[in-house]
Amino acid sequence: EVQLVESGGGLVQPGGSLRLSCAASGFTVSSDYMNWVRQAPGKGLEWVSVIHSGGATYYADSVKGRFTISRDNSKNTVYLQMNSLRAEDTAVYYCGRHDWLDPWGQGTLVTVSS
Amino acid sequence: QLVLTQSPSASASLGASVKLTCTLSSGHNNYAIAWHQQQPEKGPRFLMMFNSDGSHYKGDGIPDRFSGSTSGAERYLTISSLQSEDEADYYCQTWDTGIGVFGGGTKLTVL
Numbered sequence: 001e002v003q004l005v006e007s008g009g010g011l012v013q014p015g016g017s018l019r020l021s022c023a024a025s026g027f028t029v030s031s032d033y034m035n036w037v038r039q040a041p042g043k044g045l046e047w048v049s050v051i052h053s054g055g056a057t058y059y060a061d062s063v064k065g066r067f068t069i070s071r072d073n074s075k076n077t078v079y080l081q082m083n084s085l086r087a088e089d090t091a092v093y094y095c096g097r098h099d100w101l102d103p104w105g106q107g108t109l110v111t112v113s114s
Numbered sequence: 115q116l117v118l119t120q121s122p123s124a125s126a127s128l129g130a131s132v133k134l135t136c137t138l139s140s141g142h143n144n145y146a147i148a149w150h151q152q153q154p155e156k157g158p159r160f161l162m163m164f165n166s167d168g169s170h171y172k173g174d175g176i177p178d179r180f181s182g183s184t185s186g187a188e189r190y191l192t193i194s195s196l197q198s199e200d201e202a203d204y205y206c207q208t209w210d211t212g213i214g215v216f217g218g219g220t221k222l223t224v225l
Contacts, residue, residue, distance in 0.1 A: 035214060037158075045150070045158065045205050047214030058212040094157060099209060100148040102160040102173055 002026035002103055004095050009108030012085055016112070020080040022095030022105055029071050033099050034078045036069060038091035039107075048093070051078065063089075085112045116142050116210035118217035125223040131194040134220050136206030138187040145208050149182065149191045152219075153202040161204075164189055196224050 008020040022034065036048040049059045049069040057069050068081040078095060092107040117139040126132035138145055148163040160173040164182040172180070179197075183190045193200055201224040206217040 037214070037216075044203075044219045045152075045207075045216045047207075047216060050212070050214060056212075060213065092157075096160075100160060100163045101150065101158070101207065102148075102163075104150075104158050104160065107157045 002097065004097060004103060004105035006093065006095055006105045006108040009093065009110045011111045011113065013114050014086060014112055016085050017081070017083045018085065018110060020082065020093055020095075020108060020110070022078040022080075024076050024078070024097070027097065028073075029076050029078050030073045032097055034069075034071065035096045035101060036078075036080045036093060037096060037101065037104075038089075038093045038110075040088070040091040043091075046091075049080065082110070085110075087112050115139075116145070116208065116215055118147070118206050118208060118215055120204075120206060120217040120220045122218065123221045123223070125225055126196055127225045128196055128198065130196050131192060132196060132222065134191040134193075134204050134222070136189045136191070136217050138189070138208070140187070142208075142210075143187045147189045147206045147208045149180075149189075150205045150207060151202050152205065153199065158205065161191070193222075198224055200224055 003025045005023045035050045051057050051069045066084045071078045090112045094107045095105045119137040144166045146165045149161040150158045152158045162172040164170040179194045181192045203219045205219045
């Protein structure tokens with residue numbers, strides 16, 4: 001069974017950093033697109049970043065230069081390193097497999113507040 | 115820049131059918147999209163992806179009541195025999211030169 005489990009969320013002060021993890025099972029993260037998507041409280045879905053099987057990475061303009069997506073093939077895990085966090089980064093962060101986000105993880109909450 | 119447009123809300127009665135629309139911005143008629151469902155207080159779930167030629171695939175366990183169709187720049191999600199658990203937000207999603215794009219979502223109310 002294909003499964004994704006996010007972790008690493010929490011409360012962080014503005015300007016701080018956090019690293020999210022997305023542990024995969026049932027498939028190999030290096031063989032597929034892996035995405036991060038977020039949802040601010042009461043808002044819609046916002047795509048954040050993707051890492052392709054070949055290693056290419058892309059970012060939404062709202063996080064470019066602050067967030068970095070990466071993966072550890074030995075741990076079958078994808079990461080999202082988030083630096084210079086702002087209040088507007090407060091959201092539930094989900095990872096999703098493949099271009100079509102099939103499946104999604106259950107999400108991890110990031111709160112940026114002083 | 116590609117934009118996906120969805121109506122903010124829709125409603126239909128229990129047992130009836132409803133057709134949700136996702137419109138691709140001009141010049142992007144041939145783009146494939148995916149539909150995702152988000153029930154209240156839950157994470158999103160992949161429903162199906164749909165190509166402009168009508169080819170598609172569904173996520174695991176998605177009932178036959180959920181179907182897709184296309185016409186020009188519009189992509190449709192039809193839900194038949196509406197059930198209470200279909201009350202949810204529905205999002206369409208696609209790609210634009212390596213960048214992911216979501217529509218604003220449609221909140222479906224089952225009356």
